[in-house]
Amino acid sequence: MSGRRDALRAALGDIVVLTEPAAVEPYRRDRALDPGAGVPLAVVLPETTAQVQAVMRWASEHGVPVTPRGAGTGLSGGATAIEGGIVLGTERMRAVRIDVDTRMAVVQPGLLNAEVKAAAAAAGLWYPPDPASFEICSIGGNAATNAGGLCCVKYGVTADYVLGAEVVLADGRAVVLGGPRLKDVAGLSMLKLFVGSEGTLGVITELTLRLLPAPPPARTVVAWFDGTERAAAAVFAIASRIRPSMLEYMDRISVNAVEDVLHMGLRRDAAALVVARSDDQHPGGAEIAVMLRAFADHGATEAFEADPAAGERFAQARRMAIPAVERLGPLLMEDVGVPLPLLADLVKGVEAIAAERGVAIAFIAHAGDGNTHPLIVHDPADPDLTERARLAYGEVMDLAIRLGGTITGEHGVGRLKRPWLAGQIGDDLLGISREVKRALDPGGILNPGVIFAAEVPDAPGEPAVPGAQ
Amino acid sequence: MSGRRDALRAALGDIVVLTEPAAVEPYRRDRALDPGAGVPLAVVLPETTAQVQAVMRWASEHGVPVTPRGAGTGLSGGATAIEGGIVLGTERMRAVRIDVDTRMAVVQPGLLNAEVKAAAAAAGLWYPPDPASFEICSIGGNAATNAGGLCCVKYGVTADYVLGAEVVLADGRAVVLGGPRLKDVAGLSMLKLFVGSEGTLGVITELTLRLLPAPPPARTVVAWFDGTERAAAAVFAIASRIRPSMLEYMDRISVNAVEDVLHMGLRRDAAALVVARSDDQHPGGAEIAVMLRAFADHGATEAFEADPAAGERFAQARRMAIPAVERLGPLLMEDVGVPLPLLADLVKGVEAIAAERGVAIAFIAHAGDGNTHPLIVHDPADPDLTERARLAYGEVMDLAIRLGGTITGEHGVGRLKRPWLAGQIGDDLLGISREVKRALDPGGILNPGVIFAAEVPDAPGEPAVPGAQ
Known part of the structure; x- marks a missing residue:
């Protein structure tokens, strides 16, 4: 070598x-x-x-x-x-330029999401997409995975903000897709195809992002539940009536894991926590009233509007959930989504899988858009547990597919979820997607094994046990 | 046969x-x-x-x-x-189903845009995309062209509302792309690739569309100008400071053509009319003040807030513009867009082309997003005029490309704009787009000659003189 x-x-x-x-x-x-x-x-x-x-x-x-x-x-x-x-x-590709007049950012891919947000904010503007990892994830990775976040329930995902990109193809040619134009339908939408393609079609070297005016102030409502299905039903009741700017869910395991880290007085005995926000600027705050009413109607043990500082602490608690649960052991991280009316079925089904397999599954969710993160804890020193966790990992995805959902709402297929992709999208769609991949990367050198099974001789075959190290 | x-x-x-x-x-x-x-x-x-x-x-x-x-x-x-x-x-494919709880519509492609809007409105919801032709254009065609409209300046284009589609491929297989999920990144985004592909990749047989709550009430501001560049500068000043829900432009030719039809008292002597709307619900109506101030600052001869009925008449006047100008003669219809700071340069450049070629070019625009429709009038009985119109048609697209713009913001490339596509997106991007087309339609039977030059033997070659009949 x-x-x-x-x-x-x-x-x-x-x-x-x-x-x-x-x-x-x-x-x-x-x-x-x-x-x-x-x-x-x-x-x-x-x-x-x-x-x-x-x-x-x-x-x-x-x-x-x-x-x-x-x-x-x-x-x-x-x-x-x-x-x-x-x-x-x-x-090392970290340039950024903000155009205030057209509300756009032109950035290189290595900049962190938080740095893009900060550059926009310094110009009085806002880049909405906010993965929970926004302080440590890159904007190029966000585009490559079409990353989501907490604001998506109202403000959409990364793809909704990408107006243009420069990408380098497998053979080294650079092409510009889209550009600083709000409307452009000249030719196939290769731009939107590249967003979310997880490095399988090319390397993103520059992005043109749409920005919004500074975000309106938001109010936060917090609710505690002693039953997870009631919490899920409250989430659906809210999301079907108004457009919250955040609607997040945490179960008992994740609440306790976060409380272990933050010591902010979270209720360790509750079954579920829901954190909702409204940035609606109509006079009267009607959305806050809708939220409080929905929580009461669905049997919340407590529901209240938090003051701004407390509201930010609850949002921070939600963002801390994955790192906090990671302290319990290595995780198999799910990213399943379902149509919102089936959220409670997903919650119940995951609980059944956890009970049947005898594994701990922390359940956190961008609940308002039906995108959930069951986190399956295992232990490399316990092969039997690890095997049961692995089985549960597949069963949760199978459940999401049965409910008409997706195996990945915002993290991407990567290598670990690839075996389940055909089960969701079908062999025909996977087949034509692979033809598109071959058309752009005939040698199969771009991220082989991601989304598609590898076709180059020296790449590994099927992934080993996900999460086992 | x-x-x-x-x-x-x-x-x-x-x-x-x-x-x-x-x-x-x-x-x-x-x-x-x-x-x-x-x-x-x-x-x-x-x-x-x-x-x-x-x-x-x-x-x-x-x-x-x-x-x-x-x-x-x-x-x-x-x-x-x-x-x-x-x-x-x-x-004949005209089914529609509205899901109020998830704010989605599942529609067959033959339904008209206006019928989708009406079905949504009957459920208290809103399908925003609004091509000026919304009363006569189909939702399937809207998705196939990624159609725009008047609301796009604030509410985005058709692609932003398509969550899922069923498409029939060239070989007759049907595949489902996306679905009723707000977040889904499982596999390549074939859904977004199909939107705007103008029937070259498959036939859309069903769409799942995202709906919004009923639109907020809007207020309308109307301004008259005696110079087109001043009007364009006012548009930029407004769009760079606030997010109007509509920001439309008409020049003297189109104003007169509409007045000939509607007899609503439009100013025939003005150089340009700008119609702006705000649906911002902040108390105090700050956006209306910003609009009026920008119009005054840029020398509007008159600017005023219209009452709701008058505001709707002005919006209707704008929607009537293409049919009204069509009464002047056959049109070569442009759809060029530029980054908004260059809107005035585009306006000026098109005026220069019209003068140099001795052709009438009516200029209407979804000005707030830089998407414009210069309409070149010709006369099949006058071959010399028709030839000059044809030259102007290409020169306007060349100008847009030079200004970093697009040859088509919302209408699509079709057959008529195809000769200019490579000039905008480059041979490399056109080449890989064609590879994608070949991957999905190896026989080249789907809409040959649209976007890409035809590859089937019995299809016509280069288009003849656009617009000549």
Whole structure:
């Protein structure tokens, strides 16, 4: 491999190339900790589009697989190194420019979501998409996964804000998709195809993002429940009547995990917590009244409007949920979504799976849009538990599919959810999607094994036990 | 051809098949009146997805090109019959179902946009996209072109409201893309690729649309200008500071053409009319004040808030503009868009082209999002004028491209704008788009000549003079 490394270094000139095992190690996996991760030939950290092109040209010429990587915060194994491949990290591509007059941001992919938000805010504007990991995830990764967040229930997902992109194709050509125009239907919408393609079609090197005026002030309502289905029913009652700007759910396990970290006085004995926000500016605050009424009607043990500081603490508690639950053990992280009328069925079904398999499943959710994160705790030292967790992981996705839902609402298929994809979208759609992938990446070098089974000879085959390390 | 027609009839059983010349004639062209339209083998009018599949299977087996057609109101020749091909009209597919609790509509493609709006409104909900032709255009055609409208400046385009679709592929297989879920990132976003693909990738047989709560009441401000560039500058000043729910522009030619029809007392001597709306519900109506101030600052000769009835008359005047200008003669209809700071440059540039070529170009625009419709009047009885109009048609698109804009903001490329597409998006992007098209329609039977040059032997080649009849 060292001869190939030397050839790569020689070809890439000034581009940062990491090959020492200790330097490479942090780039082998994202937060899904895919046990199937290989040892790459090198990690390359380009700073310009031209440098990304040079990397892709070399990889293409040599048939070497490339794993595009943002900040490595993905939860589905979408940034898993391939044995002998190249990890192409965008962390050094950090330019940002805000155009106040047209309310747009032009950013390189390595900028963090929080940095985009901050740059917009400094200009009096707002970039809405807000994954719970917004302080540590990259904007390029957000676009590659079509990331969601807490605001999506009212303000939509990343794709709704991407007006343009520059991408480098498998063969090293750079193309510009869309641009700083609110309406543009010239040709196939390759832009929207690339958003959410998880690095399988090209490498995003620049994004043009739509911004909104500064967000209106929001009010927060908090409700506690002693039954999870009642909480889910209250969520549906609210979302079907108004448009909350946030509508989040946490179960007892996640509430307790967060309380262990934050010590903010959360109710450890409650079955569920719902945190709702309204930024509706109609005089009279009718949405707050609708929320309080829905919580009362569905048997909340307590429901109240929080003052702004307390409201922010509850939102922060929700954002802390995944890191807090991670302290209980390694997680198999679900991202299933269902049509909102079936949210209570999903909650109940996941509880049944947890009971039957004898595993702890923390349940947090962007409940207002039906997108949920059951988090299955396991223990690598306990192979039997790990096997039961693995079975539960599949059963939760099977349940979501049966309920007419999705195996992934915002994290992406990555490598870990790939075996369930055909079950949701069907063999025909998977087949034509694969034809599109082949059309754009005939050599199959872009993120092989993600979304689609790998087609290059030296890429790993089926993923190993998800989450087992 | 009659043998083939008999075979088609036999294969399609109960499906309505039109073959008589008089019956076929109305289906040969859309409103672009493409002079290159052929005489199709037949017009088929299926009522179910299974019937659409039967048509596509037959066409695929026999290598016969298919022109998918909604209501035939397209303005770029996207629904132009191919000589010896099949026109597949969706006008009999008219089912609609509204789900109030999830705020979604499930519709068949033949329903008119206005009928979708009406069904939503009857349930207290709102389907925002509003092409000026909303009373006569089909929802399937809206999705196929990613249609825009007057509300897009604040509420986005058709793609922003399409959550799911059922499509029939070239070979007759039906696949479901997306569904009734607000977040779903399972696999490549084939749904968003199909929206705006102008019938080149498949036939849309069902759509799942996101609805909003009933629209808030809007207030209307009207301004008259004696200079077009001042009007464009006022538009930019407004759009860069607030989010109007409508921001429309009409020049002197279009104002006079509309006044000829509506006799509502429009100012025939003004250079430009701007109609702006705000549906902001903040107490105090700050947006109205911003609008009035911007109009005053940019030298409006008159600016005032219209009462609701008058406001609706002005909006109606804007919607009437294309039909009214069509009375002046056949039109070459542009749909160019530019980044908003360059709107005044586009206005000025089009005026220069009109003067230089000696043609009348009416200029109307969804000005707030930079999407404009210069309408070039010609006369088939005057070949010299028609040639100058044809040259101007290309020059306006070339100008938009030079200004970093698009040749089509909402109408689609169709057949008539195809020669300019590579100039905007580049050969590389056009090339990979074509590879995607080939991956999904290897026989090239779906709407050949639209977006991409035709690849089937019996399809016409380059379009003839656009608009000449």
